Amino acid sequence: MQRSLKDYLTITLKGMAMGAADVVPGVSGGTIAFITGIYQELIATISGINLGLITIWKEQGFRAMWRAANGAFLVALLSGILISIFTVMRLTNYLLEAHPIMIWSFFFGLILASIWFVAKQIPKWNFKIVMALLIGAAIAFYIVMLPPLGANTNLWFLFLAGSIAVCAMILPGISGAFILVLLGSYKTVTEAAHDFDFKTLAVVALGAIVGLLTFSRVLKWLFDHYSSITLAVLTGFIAGSLNKIWPWKEVLESEKVGDKTIVIREMSVWPTNFQGESHVLAAIALILAGFTLILILERVATQKPIAQNATN
Numbered sequence: 001m002q003r004s005l006k007d008y009l010t011i012t013l014k015g016m017a018m019g020a021a022d023v024v025p026g027v028s029g030g031t032i033a034f035i036t037g038i039y040q041e042l043i044a045t046i047s048g049i050n051l052g053l054i055t056i057w058k059e060q061g062f063r064a065m066w067r068a069a070n071g072a073f074l075v076a077l078l079s080g081i082l083i084s085i086f087t088v089m090r091l092t093n094y095l096l097e098a099h100p101i102m103i104w105s106f107f108f109g110l111i112l113a114s115i116w117f118v119a120k121q122i123p124k125w126n127f128k129i130v131m132a133l134l135i136g137a138a139i140a141f142y143i144v145m146l147p148p149l150g151a152n153t154n155l156w157f158l159f160l161a162g163s164i165a166v167c168a169m170i171l172p173g174i175s176g177a178f179i180l181v182l183l184g185s186y187k188t189v190t191e192a193a194h195d196f197d198f199k200t201l202a203v204v205a206l207g208a209i210v211g212l213l214t215f216s217r218v219l220k221w222l223f224d225h226y227s228s229i230t231l232a233v234l235t236g237f238i239a240g241s242l243n244k245i246w247p248w249k250e251v252l253e254s255e256k257v258g259d260k261t262i263v264i265r266e267m268s269v270w271p272t273n274f275q276g277e278s279h280v281l282a283a284i285a286l287i288l289a290g291f292t293l294i295l296i297l298e299r300v301a302t303q304k305p306i307a308q309n310a311t312n
Contacts, residue, residue, distance in 0.1 A: 015080020
């Protein structure tokens with residue numbers, strides 16, 4: 001498969017968008033991968049990483065192994081994700097603290113449009129498809145309503161948290177960052193990234209690699225054998241997660257950690273008494289902007305599709 005430098009730069013930008021989404025509790029990098037047209041190639045590429053690549057390397061050389069692994073695609077995508085983790089994360093965290101309603105409004109529009117985008121990939125709807133969607137929505141809604149666990153900095157627990165969170169990261173609708181919040185590991189991981197604590201990051205990354213290689217095979221099998229039902233469940237996941245990113249929240253329980261306040265429980269409310277009518281109108285405008293951005297991305301992806309992995 002031949003790709004130009006421009007193609008790989010585009011993939012890197014998509015990786016940056018995925019990374020920026022994954023560091024926000026409530027927004028899934030998997031959703032970004034889906035709407036930018038690289039989701040199934042990503043799943044197929046990851047699931048294709050196995051010991052057989054070593055055999056190809058020995059028998060045919062490094063170049064053949066690199067092509068079989070779709071290595072250039074992975075490097076371009078991971079580069080973008082890492083750039084976001086170490087740069088965009090700080091900006092995202094600042095904006096979420098300084099302008100939470102505005103940022104969540106934009107994300108809400110993104111995710112709302114993503115429901116439509118993923119659902120339209122299903123060629124034919126029937127009772128089983130609808131039930132799969134409802135089950136997916138119920139599971140996601142239940143997950144986002146769970147109270148978070150207490151903080152745990154044990155390395156084995158962080159390994160487990162990384163393996164679970166990465167499964168969520170590649171599922172549209174389920175946020176890997178939110179899973180880290182539920183497991184009480186989000187603050188530990190973000191501080192490790194901020195302080196360049198490579199020991200903690202390496203443990204979480206190792207867990208993520210194990211979880212990713214395992215779960216991607218499950219997803220690929222589901223897409224190969226039950227494509228429409230899988231898409232319906234993923235659509236439900238996205239729909240069920242909307243409650244988490246609803247912009248207007250009432251905090252029910254919080255905890256002071258250093259100079260920051262961590263929200264333990266919150267409830268979605270209607271946009272009343274939130275800095276006046278102009279504030280609400282600005283939030284609605286950002287919801288529409290997020291929704292429109294997805295439509296633009298879809299049109300661009302349709303007009304200039306990136307070639308899919310020829311090895312799959």
